[in-house]
Amino acid sequence: MKIIVAITGATGAPLAIKVIKQLKELNVTVHLIVSKWGKTTIQHECDMSYQTLCDMVDVVHSVNDQSASIASGSFKTDGMIIVPCSMKTLAAIRCGFADNLISRAADVILKERRKLIIVPRETPLSTIHLDNLFYLSKLGVTIIPPNPAFYHHPQTIDDILTDIAVRILAQFDLNHPSAKSWQGLHDHQ
């Protein structure tokens, strides 16, 4: 499989790193794009440098390179994950305003009707944000807010990141070994 991962300048860069780690553990080819403000949040929020993250993936694209392979629909991929997705990038995608490689690659995914996963991060959400999310959802985009579940009793931040990342990968039918599924309170074998 070949998946594009984009990191934008919303808080939550550690989640992006967790998603990339899990994709690589499953031998998925990862194309990475990080926005200018995504690089800032990586530096501010993560133990890992941008360069180390680049070393983990297969192809790194500059956010300014509109000539990249993934800027064209003729280059086949299995889809794209934008994690975390800022409200600015969300708005650009909703409008088809492809002014950088992240919004262009997402535009290509939409026009080719491939899988687009958006992990939006903002709180509270304005009516504009909600309207943009609703519109993209109607186009078939999967919206996964990075909300933790507590029924698996996470003990650490890493547990929470793992659980959210697993759910993102599951959208591609990728089953990471750390996946836990809810078994029901009253199910009996």
Ligand SMILES: Cc1cc2nc3c(=O)[nH]c(=O)nc-3n(C[C@H](O)[C@H](O)[C@H](O)COP(=O)(O)O)c2cc1C
């Ligand atoms: C530390 C930090 C945290 C931010 N968190 C958010 C956020 O959670 N959501 C958001 O929409 N924007 C957030 N922003 C603002 C975006 O970085 C800003 O809107 C930027 O223009 C987004 O551009 P990009 O989508 O190209 O990365 C944050 C900025 C900084 C510096």
